[in-house]
Each structure stands twice: as C-alpha cells, then as structure tokens.
C-alpha cells in the first residue's frame with residue numbers, strides 16, 4: 108500500500124507545532140467529533156478540561172480509520188504523522204456561531220474555517236520535527252517545558268505573561284511593569300509566524316523587544332520567548348486559549364487588555380475580559396490580569412489608564428497606528444512619551460531599508 112501523506116495548511120502546521128511542543132496541552136492530537144461538540148457548546152474537551160476553540164484537521168484525503176498519514180508543513184518539511192481514529196463532518200455554521208459569535212463570512216476567523224471544508228480527520232499525532240522559523244525567532248525558541256524549567260531555576264513563583272504581535276511602545280511597557288510590580292517575573296511572549304508583505308520583519312521585531320529589555324527592564328526579571336501559533340481571531344475565546352497556552356509555558360498570570368484578540372467590530376471592548384467571569388480560574392490554572400487602555404498623560408506627567416487618570420482627552424497623548432507609521436517612514440521619532448528612542452530608531456532604520 109502506498110504511503111499516505113498530507114501537506115498541512117499554514118494554520119494546521121501551526122496547530123501541529125503547538126500540539127507537538129506541549130503548548131496546547133492537554134491536547135495530544137487533532138480533535139474528533141466528541142471534543143468538537145463539547146468545545147463548541149461548553150468550552151471543554153470531551154474529558155471535561157477547559158478548551159475554547161476546536162483544533163481540528165480538515166482534509167479531503169482518501170483514507171480510513173486506522174490509517175497512518177505522514178504530515179508535512181506548508182513549506183514541505185516532514186513533521187511526523189497522525190493515526191486516524193475518526194473521520195467526521197463538522198457543522199461549520201454552528202462552530203462559527205458558538206466559537207466566533209458570528210456566521211459572517213467577512214470575519215477573518217470564520218472565513219478561514221469556511222474555506223477549509225468540513226470533512227475532518229482526527230487522532231493522536233507523533234512528532235519527529237517542528238516547523239522552521241526565521242533565525243531571529245529561533246534564537247529565542249524554547250518549548251513550554253524548557254521555559255517552565257527556566258522559571259523554576261530563577262526561583263520565580265508568580266510569572267505574568269504578556270502576549271503581543273507588535274513592537275512594544277511605552278503604553279504597553281507600562282502595563283507589563285504595572286503587572287510585574289506584584290509578580291516575580293515577566294514573560295514577554297510575542298506571537299510569531301511567517302512574515303508576510305507589510306509585516307514588520309522578524310529580525311526587526313525581535314530587536315525592538317531586545318533593545319527594550321536591555322535598556323528598560325531589569326535583566327533578572329524578564330524573559331523573552333516566542334509563541335509559534337497563528338491567530339484564530341476568535342475574540343473572547345481566543346483570549347482563553349492564549350491564557351491556557353501561557354499556563355502551559357509556566358506562567359501563573361496573563362495580561363488581558365481591552366479588545367484582546369479582537370477582529371473588526373465583532374466583539375465588545377471588554378468581552379475578552381468578561382469571558383473569564385464564566386470560568387473557574389483555579390481550575391483553569393492561570394489568572395487573567397485585566398488592564399484598561401494605557402497612555403501618556405501630560406497632567407499626570409506619566410503613563411496612566413482610564414482607571415488611574417482623571418483628566419480629559421486633551422491631556423492625553425494619542426497617536427494612531429497610521430500616524431506612527433507615517434512618522435517612522437519619514438525618519439521621525441514619535442514623541443519620547445510614546446516610544447523609547449531605541450525602539451523608534453530600529454523601526455526608522457527598518458523603514459529606510461524597505
């Protein structure tokens with residue numbers, strides 16, 4: 108019999124990696140119909156553990172229960188295999204409604220699942236290798252078990268994780284430090300993935316974090332890692348997944364900002380924070396720390412949030428993303444109160460090379 112093989116999509120490759128490196132524990136494979144059913148309706152696996160988004164493998168591959176299918180990454184690297192335990196069909200509208208809160212095809216997460224098709228294969232995976240990433244990401248790459256061991260070796264008990272997709276400007280530096288005031292260590296955990304046109308290149312992004320750590324954080328209180336996952340854009344449920352992943356990496360606390368993992372106008376500003384009200388935090392195993400929008404305030408003469416600053420908008424420094432990109436593109440540093448000069452300079456240099 109010919110060997111069965113399947114090249115995974117970019118999303119499935121990322122999911123394979125997170126299952127394979129332990130970041131998606133307790134998952135050990137792609138989920139079947141019993142898991143899907145309970146994840147959609149109750150945010151739990153069939154075994155009853157918290158799990159907010161189905162991690163499933165859609166394919167038309169001609170195979171049968173009991174088959175072993177060799178899996179390659181979207182770039183063709185051989186990763187391992189799946190033993191097919193179930194072949195099933197999902198109700199994708201129901202998944203869209205229950206997990207993403209909308210069946211609108213314009214929603215990026217919903218569009219992605221509609222496009223995949225609905226025939227699923229499920230079963231445990233066996234991992235020979237993990238996908239490759241940019242060198243800039245690989246130099247910080249550790250598995251969840253390795254980060255856990257590192258935190259233990261540092262003697263940290265309370266570890267707060269911060270998820271980001273962008274360079275960290277002062278508003279976010281402030282909230283990570285506000286969280287660190289009551290914790291032993293800070294785990295900066297940017298999402299990584301293939302760099303696409305228009306993205307900030309991997310090396311530039313990592314240099315932005317590194318230069319900030321070198322100059323503005325105490326070395327013995329902060330660890331930079333990378334999270335090799337793709338966004339599902341599931342808003343509130345995605346925030347829960349982000350928290351579970353950081354628990355698996357050894358964090359005890361997780362920063363949840365406004366509009367966390369949002370997509371367009373599909374979710375309310377605080378939905379990603381409110382969803383944790385329905386969750387037993389002790390059972391989840393990681394505590395969310397909720398933050399308001401943060402900014403520089405001229406009257407406060409410091410960084411602040413809606414919670415701590417009584418002044419009105421005129422006193423607060425606000426720059427849109429477009430405005431910041433425009434300034435950097437013109438070789439101009441944003442105000443000192445908005446961005447550290449070291450970070451601004453790296454971004455200005457990157458724009459010059461473009």
Ligand SMILES: [Zn+2]
Pocket residue numbers: 404405406407408411416417418422
């Ligand atoms: Zn103020």
